[in-house]
Amino acid sequence: MENVLPFLLLLAAGQVMRRISVFPQDTAQSLNLYVIYIALPALILVQVPRLSLSENLLVPVLMPWLVVLFSGALVWSICRLLQWPRDITGALLLMVPLGNTAFLGIPMVELFYGRENVAYAILYDQFGSFLALSTYGTIILALYSGSSRPTLSMIAKKIILFPPFIALAAALSLRASILPGWMHTMLEMTAGSLVPVVMVAIGFQLRLTMPSSEWLPLLLGLTLRLVVIPLVFIFASLLFDLTDIGTRVSLFETAMPPMVAAGALASVAGLKPRLTAAMVGFGILLSFVTLPGMHYLINLALRG
Numbered sequence: 001m002e003n004v005l006p007f008l009l010l011l012a013a014g015q016v017m018r019r020i021s022v023f024p025q026d027t028a029q030s031l032n033l034y035v036i037y038i039a040l041p042a043l044i045l046v047q048v049p050r051l052s053l054s055e056n057l058l059v060p061v062l063m064p065w066l067v068v069l070f071s072g073a074l075v076w077s078i079c080r081l082l083q084w085p086r087d088i089t090g091a092l093l094l095m096v097p098l099g100n101t102a103f104l105g106i107p108m109v110e111l112f113y114g115r116e117n118v119a120y121a122i123l124y125d126q127f128g129s130f131l132a133l134s135t136y137g138t139i140i141l142a143l144y145s146g147s148s149r150p151t152l153s154m155i156a157k158k159i160i161l162f163p164p165f166i167a168l169a170a171a172l173s174l175r176a177s178i179l180p181g182w183m184h185t186m187l188e189m190t191a192g193s194l195v196p197v198v199m200v201a202i203g204f205q206l207r208l209t210m211p212s213s214e215w216l217p218l219l220l221g222l223t224l225r226l227v228v229i230p231l232v233f234i235f236a237s238l239l240f241d242l243t244d245i246g247t248r249v250s251l252f253e254t255a256m257p258p259m260v261a262a263g264a265l266a267s268v269a270g271l272k273p274r275l276t277a278a279m280v281g282f283g284i285l286l287s288f289v290t291l292p293g294m295h296y297l298i299n300l301a302l303r304g
Contacts, residue, residue, distance in 0.1 A: 007104070007284055010196055014203020023204075028273070031201035032264040035194055040261055041167035042190035044134060047126060048171035059242060060120045063233065063250040064101070064128020068136055071097040071229050075221075084217065090144025091271040092221050095263065095279045098133055099225065099256035101125040103195045104284065108256070112295045113249055120249035129259065134168040137265055145269035198260040205267065205277035214275045221258070221279050226290045230255035234301050243302040251302075255294040257283030 017023045075096050079089040099105065102125040109121040142158035159165055179187070210218065233254050237247055258279045266276040 007199055010199035011203035011206065011281055011284075014200040015206065017200065018204045028201040028204040028267065028277075031197050031204070032267045035198050035201070035261065035264045036268050037163050039190055039194035039197060040264075041163050042187045043194055044130075044164055044167040045171050045174070046184075046187045046191045047130065048168060049174055057120070057123055057246065059244075059247050060123040060250045060253075061127040063247075063254065064124050064132065067099075067128075067229060067233065067254050068097040068132050070232065071224065072136070074224065074228075078220065086144055087271050088214075088217050088275070090140060090269070091266050091276050091279075092217060093140045093144065094137060094266045094271065095258040095276055096221050096225050096229075098129060098137065098259040098262040099253065100259045100280075100284070101129040101253045101256050103260065104287070105253050105256045108291055109249055109252060112252065112291075113245070117245055117249050120246045121253055124250050124253045129253075131168070133259065133261055133265075134164045137262060138162045138165045141265060141269050141271075144271060195260060198264050201267070202260065202263055202277045202280045205273050206281040207274055207278070210274055210278060214272065214278075217272075217275060218278050218282070222283055222286060225258055225279075225283065226255060226286060230294050231297075234298060238301055248298050248302055251298050252291075252295060255287075255291060257287040 014028075017027065072093055075092045076089065079092060101121065105125060106118060106121045110118050138159045139155070141162070142155040145158075230251060234251055237243070237251060258276075260280055263276045263280040267273040
């Protein structure tokens with residue numbers, strides 16, 4: 001519980017700020033812009049150069065990408081079938097495939113699987129969710145932000161000029177370089193502000209009452225993220241006889257609620273800010289119930 005308490009307090013702080021007249025109505029938007037242009041690029045510049053991979057750790061690296069591809073296709077098909085508008089489709093395409101595999105996922109893995117197995121969660125997050133946010137997330141924003149369908153040149157321009165993508169390209173080119181100590185300290189401090197700022201912004205935007213048109217997307221998105229996707233991948237792991245601890249930790253990560261940074265991206269792009277804030281906020285609350293259940297099912301199904 002102590003790992004989750006900071007999330008709840010920061011959400012509550014955002015709710016309190018919304019009720020104090022000194023804070024303008026666009027406070028959440030300003031906080032989200034800080035995340036996209038400052039904090040998230042700093043996190044990328046800190047974390048990406050540290051990445052390393054060995055051949056015997058493929059499951060934690062490949063599974064998050066399979067989750068993104070499968071859930072993205074599933075969400076797109078459902079939204080097309082239900083004829084939902086582009087902003088709802090774009091919001092769900094960001095929020096369902098991308099899970100909170102670092103800030104919530106890593107503490108939860110440590111709690112349920114022990115500190116000795118946290119390395120699998122770090123691989124899942126850093127090589128999967130984290131890079132998918134900078135690449136897949138950028139593509140979804142380029143395709144679905146705005147009122148008209150973009151051309152290929154517009155998509156390419158949005159991707160190239162998107163701050164997290166620029167930071168990713170810079171981080172990959174700097175892998176062999178050593179940053180000055182003062183710069184590394186500054187980036188670490190800035191990156192550390194990402195989660196608190198995003199959670200306060202989400203709390204500011206979070207409403208218990210929502211438009212009736214957004215309740216079904218909320219319920220569907222959280223059901224897919226917290227229940228359907230992990231169950232599908234548990235079944236797939238059984239089919240391929242994958243029962244090792246790395247697979248179990250990876251499956252547990254597939255059950256994490258929506259990513260907080262993805263919520264910030266969606267909000268900045270105007271993709272249903274209330275819906276995305278609700279998916280993050282309610283997702284975290286519901287995960288306190290669903291994660292223990294998924295832990296039990298994973299161990300039961302993969303006990304061999």
